[in-house]
Amino acid sequence: MANLVAIVGRPNVGKSTLFNRLIGERYAIEDEKAGVTRDRIYGKTDWNGIEFSVIDTGGYVKESEDIFQQQIEHHVRIAIEQADIILFLTDVNDGYTPLDADVAELLHQINKPVIVAVNKVDNHFKIPEVAEFYKTGFEHVFPISAINGFGTGDLLDELVKHMQPVREKEEEEIPRVAIVGKPNAGKSSLVNALLGEERSIVTPIAGTTRDPIHSIYNKFRHKFLLIDTAGIRKKTKIAEDLEFYSILRAIRVIEEGDVCVLVIDATVGITHQDLYILRIIEENKKGIIIAVNKWDLVEKNSKTLEEYKEYILSEIAPLYDVPIVFISALEKTRIFKLVEAISMVYENMKRKIKTSQLNQALLPIIEKFPPPVYKGKNVKIKYITQLPTHHIAFAFYCNLPQYIKDSYKKMLEKKIRELFPFTGCMIDLYFREK
Numbered sequence: 001m002a003n004l005v006a007i008v009g010r011p012n013v014g015k016s017t018l019f020n021r022l023i024g025e026r027y028a029i030e031d032e033k034a035g036v037t038r039d040r041i042y043g044k045t046d047w048n049g050i051e052f053s054v055i056d057t058g059g060y061v062k063e064s065e066d067i068f069q070q071q072i073e074h075h076v077r078i079a080i081e082q083a084d085i086i087l088f089l090t091d092v093n094d095g096y097t098p099l100d101a102d103v104a105e106l107l108h109q110i111n112k113p114v115i116v117a118v119n120k121v122d123n124h125f126k127i128p129e130v131a132e133f134y135k136t137g138f139e140h141v142f143p144i145s146a147i148n149g150f151g152t153g154d155l156l157d158e159l160v161k162h163m164q165p166v167r168e169k170e171e172e173e174i175p176r177v178a179i180v181g182k183p184n185a186g187k188s189s190l191v192n193a194l195l196g197e198e199r200s201i202v203t204p205i206a207g208t209t210r211d212p213i214h215s216i217y218n219k220f221r222h223k224f225l226l227i228d229t230a231g232i233r234k235k236t237k238i239a240e241d242l243e244f245y246s247i248l249r250a251i252r253v254i255e256e257g258d259v260c261v262l263v264i265d266a267t268v269g270i271t272h273q274d275l276y277i278l279r280i281i282e283e284n285k286k287g288i289i290i291a292v293n294k295w296d297l298v299e300k301n302s303k304t305l306e307e308y309k310e311y312i313l314s315e316i317a318p319l320y321d322v323p324i325v326f327i328s329a330l331e332k333t334r335i336f337k338l339v340e341a342i343s344m345v346y347e348n349m350k351r352k353i354k355t356s357q358l359n360q361a362l363l364p365i366i367e368k369f370p371p372p373v374y375k376g377k378n379v380k381i382k383y384i385t386q387l388p389t390h391h392i393a394f395a396f397y398c399n400l401p402q403y404i405k406d407s408y409k410k411m412l413e414k415k416i417r418e419l420f421p422f423t424g425c426m427i428d429l430y431f432r433e434k
Helices: 015-023 068-081 098-107 126-136 153-161 187-195 243-258 273-284 305-316 335-350 355-368 406-419
Strands: 002-010 043-049 050-056 087-089 114-117 141-143 176-180 210-217 220-228 259-265 287-293 323-324 381-386 392-398 426-432
Touching: 002 015, 002 068, 015 043, 015 050, 015 087, 015 153, 043 153, 043 273, 050 153, 068 098, 068 210, 087 098, 087 126, 087 153, 098 126, 114 126, 114 153, 126 141, 141 153, 141 305, 176 187, 176 243, 187 210, 187 220, 187 259, 187 287, 187 335, 220 243, 220 335, 243 273, 259 273, 259 335, 273 287, 273 305, 287 305, 287 335, 305 323, 323 335, 355 381, 406 426
Parallel strands: 002 050, 002 087, 087 114, 114 141, 176 220, 176 259, 259 287, 287 323, 392 426
Antiparallel strands: 043 050, 210 220, 381 392
């Protein structure tokens, strides 16, 4: 199950700083000026072996007359609706403000776990001031400092207590295939074409699909679970919400799947939103296939299939070992090629290479093309083994792992892909001291 945590609070309490602290990188913009975070930002993290997703939101101001602030308020409400757990962030320096009270009022209307974090507790002298924030009416209140990490361990301990358990394997283990993509790319049409029935609602209105739908595909000796999203959107939602909704849906569906089919609209091409969803797939280490839908509307023009494929590869670089299937969900053309690609990628994800086979294949290449000398020191890789992880990962044991450069890692990954069939799989390389 996907565990989704939304960080909410009034402006300028440090939500983006806490988001960056939780995911371990400076991804969200941090600024003392209120209102910097307008677009929703997604990140993935884990604590004590439990993985979960985090969404950074803009500062909530109730019924503001500012047009940008109104949009932020609307997106905050969407994030609260979609999340499993709410992390309510406040600021100890300002005390419990009327704006905090507005956020608390909003959160008391939902039936979800709410954990209060009082930020900017940079020294122990401020801890007694945290008691004021029990006025929020929530049971769990934690003093933290997002900027230096104080108290975040205790906060995370409480967060994971409310997480849903990881999905257990089914008695019959079959591939779980997530159908993802931006609104109106044809995801539901593709599901209906695969199943041969109107399983998902299809309209020309972008954003028709909303809640996950699970369907079994069992044809031509191929069997897998299709995960699509379905449900009618409210017509009152404005156009800017579409990307936010699709990203939230993509997070849940991607985390639940084994193989992800990213559906793009051939008439539009690769968009920023497609690349963002692709990044989520990469971060979750899922299998990936790109389905270029509505190809029947493009192939009548001058652009050839090979030219379009080269265009896609240039847009998704540095990824390159990814199956690209050109389909028309409406005319049901090349649908079976997509089915074959799904099965192929799933088999590649389960592939285990024997340690002896790995070393026989890779050590001669490493001997011929050793890691560059660094500060007069020779880096020697002794042996390689595949790790027992859910995604494809290899450990290279060597004397000076810290001196292995990214360019050399990319070369080794390329050699692995040339020697073994891992098309559609994300590969991680780890370098450890022997």
